[in-house]
Amino acid sequence: MASKSATDNLDFSGLFRELASGVPGVLFCYEISADASTHRIPFISSRVRDLFGVSPDELLRDASELFNIIHPDDHDAVGSSIQQSFQDLAPWQQQARLRLRSGEYRWFEGHSVPRREPGGSTLWFGQFTDIQAHKDLEFGLRKSEAEAEYQLSFQQLMTSLSSDFINSTIGDIDDKVQTFLARIGEFFGVDRVYVYRFSEDLARMTNTHEWCREGVPELKGSQQQVDITGFHWWQAQTKSVLKQNRVVFIEDVSKLPKEAVAERELLEEQGVAAMFCVPILIRGVVEGFFGMDSLTVRSWRKDQSDLLILAANLLSEALERHRLEQELLNQSIRDPLTGIHNRRYLQPRVEEMMSRFQRTGEGFALAMLDIDHFKRVNDTLGHQAGDRVLQEFGRLLQEQFRGTDVAARYGGEEFVVALASASHESARQALLRILERVRAMNVEFKGRTVPVTVSAGLVHVVDLRPGKLSTDAMVTEADRRLYKAKRSGRDCLVDASGKSRL
Ligand SMILES: Nc1nc2c(ncn2[C@@H]2O[C@H](COP(=O)(O)OP(=O)(O)OP(=O)(O)O)[C@@H](O)[C@H]2O)c(=O)[nH]1
Numbered sequence: 001m002a003s004k005s006a007t008d009n010l011d012f013s014g015l016f017r018e019l020a021s022g023v024p025g026v027l028f029c030y031e032i033s034a035d036a037s038t039h040r041i042p043f044i045s046s047r048v049r050d051l052f053g054v055s056p057d058e059l060l061r062d063a064s065e066l067f068n069i070i071h072p073d074d075h076d077a078v079g080s081s082i083q084q085s086f087q088d089l090a091p092w093q094q095q096a097r098l099r100l101r102s103g104e105y106r107w108f109e110g111h112s113v114p115r116r117e118p119g120g121s122t123l124w125f126g127q128f129t130d131i132q133a134h135k136d137l138e139f140g141l142r143k144s145e146a147e148a149e150y151q152l153s154f155q156q157l158m159t160s161l162s163s164d165f166i167n168s169t170i171g172d173i174d175d176k177v178q179t180f181l182a183r184i185g186e187f188f189g190v191d192r193v194y195v196y197r198f199s200e201d202l203a204r205m206t207n208t209h210e211w212c213r214e215g216v217p218e219l220k221g222s223q224q225q226v227d228i229t230g231f232h233w234w235q236a237q238t239k240s241v242l243k244q245n246r247v248v249f250i251e252d253v254s255k256l257p258k259e260a261v262a263e264r265e266l267l268e269e270q271g272v273a274a275m276f277c278v279p280i281l282i283r284g285v286v287e288g289f290f291g292m293d294s295l296t297v298r299s300w301r302k303d304q305s306d307l308l309i310l311a312a313n314l315l316s317e318a319l320e321r322h323r324l325e326q327e328l329l330n331q332s333i334r335d336p337l338t339g340i341h342n343r344r345y346l347q348p349r350v351e352e353m354m355s356r357f358q359r360t361g362e363g364f365a366l367a368m369l370d371i372d373h374f375k376r377v378n379d380t381l382g383h384q385a386g387d388r389v390l391q392e393f394g395r396l397l398q399e400q401f402r403g404t405d406v407a408a409r410y411g412g413e414e415f416v417v418a419l420a421s422a423s424h425e426s427a428r429q430a431l432l433r434i435l436e437r438v439r440a441m442n443v444e445f446k447g448r449t450v451p452v453t454v455s456a457g458l459v460h461v462v463d464l465r466p467g468k469l470s471t472d473a474m475v476t477e478a479d480r481r482l483y484k485a486k487r488s489g490r491d492c493l494v495d496a497s498g499k500s501r502l
Pocket residue numbers: 337370371372373374375376378382383384385386387390411412413486490
């Protein structure tokens with residue numbers, strides 16, 4: 001006779017319940033009637049009570065209680081996945097957030113296999129388990145992937161902007177800064193991006209470049225030489241920003257502290273709801289700041305602050321390089337003693353005037369001026385006195401001529417002035433006025449007044465024969481007339497019509 005096994009006397013239904021309550025998830029059996037009009041939960045393990053605060057008995061009475069704990073956003077997905085499994089008799093698998101006893105939602109995943117019963121109803125046997133830890137990992141991963149992608153696209157933007165700056169020429173820095181602002185604005189999704197420059201005493205600021213999203217009003221015109229001495233809060237912020245090389249973030253302008261009332265009013269007047277700014281440092285000195293506005297309240301991500309510092313550094317470096325290039329260029333095209341342009345600068349400008357004349361017929365004139373008896377000044381009062389005379393004369397030329405004209409020291413005590421878009425007569429008058437001003441100049445040197453006069457030879461482009469049009473021909477003719485002026489007694493002007501003196 002076979003001996004009895006230890007489990008022979010066990011109540012299998014009790015054993016099953018026992019096992020079911022011991023597994024980590026919830027085991028269940030779910031039934032939909034043949035005509036799909038009713039559903040039931042004939043069995044669900046007792047863990048459902050511990051986890052969700054609903055008892056197996058309650059669920060046996062009313063299956064929809066289980067559906068009530070599904071997050072509203074996941075409800076439809078669960079319903080349609082059951083529908084699909086019902087139709088195809090295919091295994092069911094679904095993820096959804098379920099509401100715990102505590103009211104908090106956690107992610108669960110359900111699996112089950114359907115079976116059609118002889119009576120036509122469908123039964124699913126399955127389980128659902130907590131997958132929150134897995135979801136957290138997945139979200140974290142997705143976030144860091146998005147983060148890495150964001151950083152990468154920012155790096156690509158910086159590389160492209162940096163090479164754009166490197167390839168810039170001295171004349172197009174403003175266009176490059178403008179492109180920089182637009183691309184940064186698009187990247188960060190803001191409404192306005194700008195550069196402000198402080199005055200040397202930090203009392204005023206001027207908007208030098210601005211980019212606005214379409215439809216956003218421009219402020220540049222109204223933001224010139226803005227007095228910031230009343231913006232104490234702002235000034236304190238700028239100081240601390242400078243010390244720590246950090247960014248000022250204003251996430252909600254309406255929540256600025258009481259002491260920032262003047263700043264808040266200005267920003268609100270400009271429609272700004274949120275902003276940030278980073279200082280621009282050139283050779284270690286704060287020159288201004290680079291900032292962005294958002295017309296709607298927004299929060300800035302903390303890591304964006306590092307990116308903004310990188311962007312501001314790129315801009316600072318580009319502006320610093322531009323400054324250096326400008327200084328070098330100035331050194332090469334300006335005369336160090338008088339500060340006015342030199343011959344190297346003059347030559348191409350006159351050539352431009354010449355080709356404009358040939359294209360459009362726009363006239364211009366060129367005069368050569370030479371200080372009279374200059375050697376005498378040097379010989380009697382010394383070289384320094386001579387230098388002072390040259391400087392004063394250079395300053396006068398710079399003051400008297402328009403920005404489109406070019407006044408240059410040609411060499412020694414000889415100067416050339418090229419008068420753009422000038423008629424014969426207007427050039428003559430301008431030169432006679434200069435001669436008159438020089439006479440009244442009275443250069444002071446070591447308590448003595450040095451009398452100064454100049455002689456000038458003036459040539460208008462129409463004085464040249466059409467076949468002889470060239471910059472050299474203009475200079476040679478002006479020089480010839482200057483020599484004539486010297487020979488006719490100095491302190492006078494010789495042009496095509498002869499000698500004149502006011
Ligand atoms: N102080 C000073 N003198 C200069 C400079 N460059 C040229 N000179 C002097 O300018 C003088 C030019 O003299 P000249 O060309 O003989 O003519 P001038 O004395 O001006 O007489 P006129 O032109 O005939 O009226 C020379 O003594 C040069 O040494 C300079 O940079 N500084």
